[in-house]
Amino acid sequence: MTVEAHSPLIRKLSAFVALSEAELGVLDRLHRRRRTFVAGRYMVHQGQSGQVAYILSSGWVCSYKIQADGTRQIVDFQIPGDFLGLRSVLLRTSDHSFEPIVNIEAAEVLTSNLLDAFAQTPRLATAILWAASRDEAMVVEHLVGIGRRDAEARMAHLLLELGSRLALVGMGGKKGYDCPLTQYHLADALGLSAVHVNRILRQLRESGLVTFRDGHVAFHDYGRLTDFADFDLEYLDQTGPLLA
Amino acid sequence: MTVEAHSPLIRKLSAFVALSEAELGVLDRLHRRRRTFVAGRYMVHQGQSGQVAYILSSGWVCSYKIQADGTRQIVDFQIPGDFLGLRSVLLRTSDHSFEPIVNIEAAEVLTSNLLDAFAQTPRLATAILWAASRDEAMVVEHLVGIGRRDAEARMAHLLLELGSRLALVGMGGKKGYDCPLTQYHLADALGLSAVHVNRILRQLRESGLVTFRDGHVAFHDYGRLTDFADFDLEYLDQTGPLLA
DNA sequence: CGTGGTGTTGACATAAATCAAATACAGTGG
DNA sequence: CCACTGTATTTGATTTATGTCAACACCACG
Numbered sequence: 001m002t003v004e005a006h007s008p009l010i011r012k013l014s015a016f017v018a019l020s021e022a023e024l025g026v027l028d029r030l031h032r033r034r035r036t037f038v039a040g041r042y043m044v045h046q047g048q049s050g051q052v053a054y055i056l057s058s059g060w061v062c063s064y065k066i067q068a069d070g071t072r073q074i075v076d077f078q079i080p081g082d083f084l085g086l087r088s089v090l091l092r093t094s095d096h097s098f099e100p101i102v103n104i105e106a107a108e109v110l111t112s113n114l115l116d117a118f119a120q121t122p123r124l125a126t127a128i129l130w131a132a133s134r135d136e137a138m139v140v141e142h143l144v145g146i147g148r149r150d151a152e153a154r155m156a157h158l159l160l161e162l163g164s165r166l167a168l169v170g171m172g173g174k175k176g177y178d179c180p181l182t183q184y185h186l187a188d189a190l191g192l193s194a195v196h197v198n199r200i201l202r203q204l205r206e207s208g209l210v211t212f213r214d215g216h217v218a219f220h221d222y223g224r225l226t227d228f229a230d231f232d233l234e235y236l237d238q239t240g241p242l243l244a
Numbered sequence: 245m246t247v248e249a250h251s252p253l254i255r256k257l258s259a260f261v262a263l264s265e266a267e268l269g270v271l272d273r274l275h276r277r278r279r280t281f282v283a284g285r286y287m288v289h290q291g292q293s294g295q296v297a298y299i300l301s302s303g304w305v306c307s308y309k310i311q312a313d314g315t316r317q318i319v320d321f322q323i324p325g326d327f328l329g330l331r332s333v334l335l336r337t338s339d340h341s342f343e344p345i346v347n348i349e350a351a352e353v354l355t356s357n358l359l360d361a362f363a364q365t366p367r368l369a370t371a372i373l374w375a376a377s378r379d380e381a382m383v384v385e386h387l388v389g390i391g392r393r394d395a396e397a398r399m400a401h402l403l404l405e406l407g408s409r410l411a412l413v414g415m416g417g418k419k420g421y422d423c424p425l426t427q428y429h430l431a432d433a434l435g436l437s438a439v440h441v442n443r444i445l446r447q448l449r450e451s452g453l454v455t456f457r458d459g460h461v462a463f464h465d466y467g468r469l470t471d472f473a474d475f476d477l478e479y480l481d482q483t484g485p486l487l488a
Numbered sequence: 489c490g491t492g493g494t495g496t497t498g499a500c501a502t503a504a505a506t507c508a509a510a511t512a513c514a515g516t517g518g
Numbered sequence: 519c520c521a522c523t524g525t526a527t528t529t530g531a532t533t534t535a536t537g538t539c540a541a542c543a544c545c546a547c548g
Contacts, residue, residue: 049327059390065384067393068386068474068475069474071390071392072392073388073392074388075387075388076383087377087380089374091374091377093374093377093378093381095381096384126540129335130335130337133331133335133337134337136331136383137337137339137382138382139380139383139384139387140309140319140340141309143319143383143386143387143389143390144309144311144317144319146387146390146391147317147390147434147435148311148316148317148435148502149311149316150504151503151504176251181524182525183526183527183529184525184526190391191390191391191392192504192505193503193504193505193506193526194502194526194527195322195504195529196504196505196508196528197530198527198528198529199504199529202528202534204495230311230312230313271536292542328521376507394535394536395536424495426493426495427494427495428493428494436536436537437536437537437538438494438495439496439497439537439538439539440535440536440537441496442496443496443497446497447495457495
């Protein structure tokens with residue numbers, strides 16, 4: 001109970017596998033080292049080899065890459081329950097940079113503790129890796145969106161996807177959700193200019209599909225919106241786990 | 245020797261870790277089930293849960309997603325030495341579709357055999373997973389390119405990246421490489437129209453940077469091209485392995 | 489010799505970027 | 519309380535990159 005209270009990760013994993021007491025205990029121990037970061041300060045620098053990962057427990061983060069010309073491409077957003085830097089810890093591979101969008105709370109996870117946890121509870125390891133794999137699938141979906149959808153559909157798709165992910169941790173539903181992103185964040189994620197993002201948001205609002213305003217996303221016609229955005233839950237709805 | 249002759253994978257992995265005789269033997273056994281596929285016919289259907297992966301030994305493949313409106317986004321190309329469907333085998337997750345670009349040869353790898361191999365030789369498992377992780381990094385780089393680079397830089401970057409990957413398996417260098425892709429493939433990978441791809445290729449050719457013609461890519465000024473494309477090898481040049 | 493896939497080029501249409509400027513608003517220091 | 523600052527949003531005018539449509543050349547292949 002108290003565990004669930006401070007761990008959206010547990011909530012998320014529970015949606016897919018029933019966690020045993022032992023597994024809950026292991027997860028709980030992974031949450032020992034609580035840390036906070038303030039909005040705007042980057043957490044992990046591009047190329048920095050990570051000895052440490054984080055489990056985000058509250059707030060939003062984005063992972064991004066900066067190009068030589070200074071433009072930024074946001075690769076993904078992380079919401080409570082998501083891992084930050086999991087792959088770079090497991091594979092010592094350099095990754096993108098992370099920046100907290102608001103002040104956040106996260107649990108610091110040392111490589112050794114994570115590997116211990118994985119060794120103790122393979123089922124848990126599988127669940128975590130599977131969730132991470134889902135995140136990768138979303139990056140692919142972003143790629144498809146940026147390459148082949150127009151601005152309006154891209155925006156609609158992103159807002160829907162964030163809604164689905166938030167729903168998994170109880171922070172949103174088909175009505176909408178609170179969202180601390182600025183229009184600049186959306187622009188950098190969608191490969192658009194901030195000005196154009198603003199116009200697109202207006203169009204979506206005026207056509208009665210969705211409103212993004214004052215830190216809140218409100219779906220006005222969820223069915224029509226999913227239709228319009230060609231939003232396919234399949235790549236999120238993985239059923240039937242996992243490692244053989 | 246005979247192993248190396250038919251396995252670009254071994255060549256690729258050898259660039260990062262010195263493989264023992266035992267490990268080479270395990271790899272060799274993974275290559276037992278030789279199969280061929282003809283160009284154009286898809287291999288793995290979008291959403292099909294994979295019981296089987298492939299190690300590509302000759303030819304080119306692309307992985308892609310088709311959208312509701314029929315447009316296609318190529319997510320990545322696979323060249324000899326690359327795995328196809330590794331993630332879907334390990335995590336039973338649905339993935340993209342695969343299509344051979346030319347007639348190809350591949351070794352079929354059953355899930356159970358792969359897991360056995362991983363259990364026998366953890367170092368090999370690490371090397372393979374690390375190579376796979378490198379591929380994921382390239383998908384991210386594509387995302388950045390499509391989102392934030394103009395068509396010319398995107399094209400230049402893709403051609404350079406393919407060159408680097410081919411060099412790892414001895415199929416290309418800083419002079420150029422053979423490339424069976426059509427301009428349609430390039431268009432679908434870069435999120436452009438085929439017509440525009442043609443124009444961009446002309447520009448690159450006329451500015452003396454690179455020529456793509458008759459199934460061959462020729463770099464005319466490698467240094468200037470990497471500069472122009474903001475091509476950073478860092479995301480390919482992972483040094484210092486791997487799993488702790 | 490047709491025929492279909494591929495490449496090439498031109499004319500035109502359009503989505504999105506860029507430039508510019510006004511507004512709103514929260515925080516900050518006087 | 520107020521002026522001041524910076525950030526976020528909004529909107530219009532214009533430019534630019536890229537897509538779409540159309541036509542033709544080339545070539546391997548049946």
